[in-house]
Amino acid sequence: MLADRIGIPQLRDMAGRSERVVTVIELVELERIADLFNQEWVDGKSANSGHYRLQVEAQFADHGRGFPELVCQVSGILPLSCQRCLTLLDWDVALEFRLAIVATESDLDHVTERFDAVVADEHGFSLVEAVTDELLGSLPLAPTHNDRAQCADVEEYIQAVPDDDGAAHKEQVNRPFSNLATLVGRGSRTDDMDSN
Ligand SMILES: [Zn+2]
Known part of the structure; x- marks a missing residue:
């Protein structure tokens, strides 16, 4: 019904x-x-x-x-x-x-x-x-895992950036995330610096 x-x-x-x-x-x-x-x-x-x-x-x-x-x-x-x-x-x-x-x-x-x-x-x-x-x-504009530890791919990306050829690829893979974060007014830059 x-x-x-x-x-x-x-x-x-x-x-x-x-x-x-x-x-x-x-x-x-x-x-x-x-x-x-x-x-x-x-x-x-x-x-x-x-x-x-x-x-x-x-x-x-x-x-x-x-x-x-x-x-x-x-x-x-x-x-x-x-x-x-x-x-x-x-x-x-x-x-x-x-x-x-x-x-x-x-x-x-x-x-x-x-x-x-x-x-x-x-x-x-x-x-x-x-x-x-x-x-x-x-529903929130940008729902995320409560526990950052569940966001393994992002951690991997942050670790990979200072490295060599692999970095460019990972950056591309994760770009949609960066754009979304910008769209909802939550830059990920601060988080990146904190983690480094
Ligand atoms: Zn996540």
């Missing part, structure tokens, strides 16, 4: 019954953030591997405010790329968000500021889309 969109009448019904939906979102359903996944991992394994998936608990409610409310908890692990060393990074997801689900743009006026609101148009509401939006809002 997650892949399906839920119409407003059904949402009101679910909210009236305080329905709780417990389900799993597989990676293949997260189409809009698929570009963030580590490509080597995606190429090498089934994108449906059980290690990487999201558990979702969605509690619908009607608190008499005139629109269905949703409190949603999301947990799990995503296969991102470390922006320091570009290798696979297990990214822990732990999100909770609360949404007001309204039928039209004009209904947004009735939603108090305590809520984020989503407009379910004629196509209805999609839990996967709502979770994807929250993920996009919460």
Whole structure:
């Protein structure tokens, strides 16, 4: 049912019954953030591997405010790329968000500021889309391994630079990392000097 969109009448019904939906979102359903996944991992394994998936608990409610409310908890692990060393990074997801689900743009006026609101148009509401939006809002621009020791390639690069012919090759290999670091405003130069 997650892949399906839920119409407003059904949402009101679910909210009236305080329905709780417990389900799993597989990676293949997260189409809009698929570009963030580590490509080597995606190429090498089934994108449906059980290690990487999201558990979702969605509690619908009607608190008499005139629109269905949703409190949603999301947990799990995503296969991102470390922006320091570009290798696979297990990214822990732990999100909770609360949404007001309204039928039209004009209904947004009735939603108090305590809520984020989503407009379910004629196509209805999609839990996967709502979770994807929250993920996009919460993921860092440049996720990295917590422990630098896990970024072996970068250490290798730093060691290799003062050397001879091999250095040029390694520098090229690691250039995408340097560019990304610059893009997000985190120069790697200071780190390099610290390590030397
Ligand atoms: Zn790393």
